[in-house]
Amino acid sequence: MTKGYLILETGEIFEGEWIGSKQETAGEVVFNTSMTGYQEMMTDPSYAGQILTFCYPIIGSYGINDTDDESGKISVSAVILNDLCDEPSHYQSTATFSEQIEGMGIPGLKDVDTRSLVSAIRKHQTVRGKLVKSPGRQSSLHSWGIKTKGELVKSVAVENYHYFPNSGPHVVLLDFGYKKSILKALLKENCKVTIAPFDTPFQEIQELNPDGVLISNGPGDPAELTPYFPTVKKITEAYPTLGICLGHQLIALAYGAETVKMPFGHRGGNHPVKDLVTGKVKMTSQNHGYAVIEQSLDQEQFDVLFRNVNDKSLEGMQHRTLPVQSVQFHPEAHPGPSDTEYIFKEFISQVQAAGGKAYVEV
Numbered sequence: 288m289t290k291g292y293l294i295l296e297t298g299e300i301f302e303g304e305w306i307g308s309k310q311e312t313a314g315e316v317v318f319n320t321s322m323t324g325y326q327e328m329m330t331d332p333s334y335a336g337q338i339l340t341f342c343y344p345i346i347g348s349y350g351i352n353d354t355d356d357e358s359g360k361i362s363v364s365a366v367i368l369n370d371l372c373d374e375p376s377h378y379q380s381t382a383t384f385s386e387q388i389e390g391m392g393i394p395g396l397k398d399v400d401t402r403s404l405v406s407a408i409r410k411h412q413t414v415r416g417k418l419v420k421s422p423g424r425q426s427s428l429h430s431w432g433i434k435t436k437g438e439l440v441k442s443v444a445v446e447n448y449h450y451f452p453n454s455g456p457h458v459v460l461l462d463f464g465y466k467k468s469i470l471k472a473l474l475k476e477n478c479k480v481t482i483a484p485f486d487t488p489f490q491e492i493q494e495l496n497p498d499g500v501l502i503s504n505g506p507g508d509p510a511e512l513t514p515y516f517p518t519v520k521k522i523t524e525a526y527p528t529l530g531i532c533l534g535h536q537l538i539a540l541a542y543g544a545e546t547v548k549m550p551f552g553h554r555g556g557n558h559p560v561k562d563l564v565t566g567k568v569k570m571t572s573q574n575h576g577y578a579v580i581e582q583s584l585d586q587e588q589f590d591v592l593f594r595n596v597n598d599k600s601l602e603g604m605q606h607r608t609l610p611v612q613s614v615q616f617h618p619e620a621h622p623g624p625s626d627t628e629y630i631f632k633e634f635i636s637q638v639q640a641a642g643g644k645a646y647v648e649v
């Protein structure tokens with residue numbers, strides 16, 4: 288057994304037993320409150336650069352399967368958990384949790400007092416940390432090698448187009464670190480899908496001749512992605528558009544709104560969100576650390592559609608005249624409830640209503 292330590296930039300040290308890859312690593316320390324879904328969370332590209340703490344105390348009990356990865360790449364920088372169950376019991380399980388993180392080159396700590404760690408994160412709000420073998424003197428934070436400024440998106444997004452044939456309308460999935468479940472949701476609606484790199488120029492998107500565009504989720508601070516705001520705006524002016532999580536933030540920023548770092552984010556599978564049109568509350572899957580400031584949104588152009596019941600933060604919006612909608616939560620779920628899966632159907636209806644053509648000359 289090898290001991291390991293999570294050192295927070297604020298000075299606290301959490302002890303555990305080292306698991307997975309031997310590599311020491313650093314990143315923002317975050318927590319997710321979902322009871323299940325560790326496989327989807329670890330492979331969700333939006334967690335790139337982050338050390339993920341599982342609040343649920345037993346991790347690994349249903350193993351790892353061949354279908355639930357949200358990407359083919361390593362996403363989280365490291366995982367922190369309490370009790371590791373490495374003798375899974377599930378008919379679809381093909382590997383143990385330890386085998387999975389070892390195979391993906393992710394380090395982790397088990398037997399950590401995750402309740403105290405989560406309290407510390409909530410107290411400090413945003414906190415970075417480093418996973419080390421020895422709790423001795425550490426190099427300064429600047430040399431921890433934490434990625435910023437779009438490097439995170441670059442590290443997870445596709446570099447080339449990927450085309451998926453189908454019988455329905457053609458949707459370009461602009462990839463800032465998409466989750467496979469988003470692609471699956473589009474394919475389920477019979478869409479042809481072209482996954483395009485996040486930095487695809489607008490002219491090339493036009494050449495792809497999409498009927499609609501979905502701007503994906505992704506890691507990092509949305510406000511650092513300023514070079515892409517003009518393209519995002521042009522997309523929304525030309526095609527029916529759906530933004531999910533980072534995609535939602537980028538649409539808001541492209542129209543002049545501002546984003547803010549939240550105290551400790553929303554990461555979990557039971558975040559209540561109120562649909563302001565029907566008054567109904569939906570349970571949503573969430574994973575974000577930033578939010579759009581509602582007061583900064585041009586309400587002449589956008590209607591607020593969803594609001595978080597717990598902290599009243601903005602959870603979704605709709606353009607008043609263009610078929611452009613965006614949500615801060617994850618309608619594709621995985622992990623989490625699928626109450627808001629209908630968002631994909633609404634998007635496809637808007638795509639179909641637009642007649643399969645760019646309906647505004649640009």
Ligand SMILES: NC(=O)CC[C@H](N)C(=O)O
Nearest residue numbers: 333504505532533576577
């Ligand atoms: N899941 C996402 O797209 C996350 C968006 C952004 N990186 C945030 O943390 O707010």
